[in-house]
Amino acid sequence: MGKRFGDRRDGVLLRDISAMHLMMPHLYPNRCDNEAFIEERIDLTNVHAYLEKKNAENPAYKYNLFQVMVTAMLKTIVLRPKMNRFIANNNMYMRREVSAAFVVKKLFADHGAEALAIVRAKGSDTLETIHEEIYRQVSLCRSDDVDDATKSLNLMQKIPRPVLRVVGALLRFLDRRGWVPYALIKGDPLYSSVMLTNLGSIGLNAGYHHLANWGTTSIFCVLGRMGMHPFYDDEGNVTMRRSVDIGLTIDERIADGYYFSRTIRLLKKLLENPELLERPLEEEVEY
Numbered sequence: 362m363g364k365r366f367g368d369r370r371d372g373v374l375l376r377d378i379s380a381m382h383l384m385m386p387h388l389y390p391n392r393c394d395n396e397a398f399i400e401e402r403i404d405l406t407n408v409h410a411y412l413e414k415k416n417a418e419n420p421a422y423k424y425n426l427f428q429v430m431v432t433a434m435l436k437t438i439v440l441r442p443k444m445n446r447f448i449a450n451n452n453m454y455m456r457r458e459v460s461a462a463f464v465v466k467k468l469f470a471d472h473g474a475e476a477l478a479i480v481r482a483k484g485s486d487t488l489e490t491i492h493e494e495i496y497r498q499v500s501l502c503r504s505d506d507v508d509d510a511t512k513s514l515n516l517m518q519k520i521p522r523p524v525l526r527v528v529g530a531l532l533r534f535l536d537r538r539g540w541v542p543y544a545l546i547k548g549d550p551l552y553s554s555v556m557l558t559n560l561g562s563i564g565l566n567a568g569y570h571h572l573a574n575w576g577t578t579s580i581f582c583v584l585g586r587m588g589m590h591p592f593y594d595d596e597g598n599v600t601m602r603r604s605v606d607i608g609l610t611i612d613e614r615i616a617d618g619y620y621f622s623r624t625i626r627l628l629k630k631l632l633e634n635p636e637l638l639e640r641p642l643e644e645e646v647e648y
Contacts, residue, residue, distance in 0.1 A: 372454030551576025
């Protein structure tokens, strides 16, 4: 995709959008003022059986729910491209790539350091290739190597506090215009399509994470703790099923409510039918 005047390195300026979407960034310029919260409960019956089958083949790196979640979110964004929009400097852009970011805990302890990982997806990717990439990223994060985002932050520690305020103001100015040097942000999770966190891995229920005015991320996804919950059929009969709650925080300016509703329907379909993730991300799904 070529670059025209008004485009950014990481996004293409949307020039043919409705008047409402054109005006909203000017009326509500801050991303954190436009957070929409969506909660869904996902039936894990099929996912649990699917993961047992996959792991019965004894892969060196086991498949797990979080990998399914990352792949489902990436496929959802590929098939629902408005979810890959972002707003910066009062303009709306289409992101040039589809990516998912997450934090990796190097050690499950109070003093354990954290590292940042980003998976950049292609339309031909599947659950298998995403699983392999997550394994590579997690292995890198849990090594002694320092990820790119942390390297950039470590550099800031050497700057005197009074100068740091000036540097911060300058970086925010550059961020709004897409001019921050790529070397500083190539590992920054807040420049990804979606950022995910697995609170269930540390024993917490799902909640909501705020967006940030820094960067371009328009979606934050929180995966909670698995447990048994009641499900009701059309006649009111109840069954207890293993399930998980997810909490989504979305910049409401990037699309309308109907688009969000169909997007969540697709995401839920993928999570409850994980075999669909064995097909390329770009392959359409009936939902």
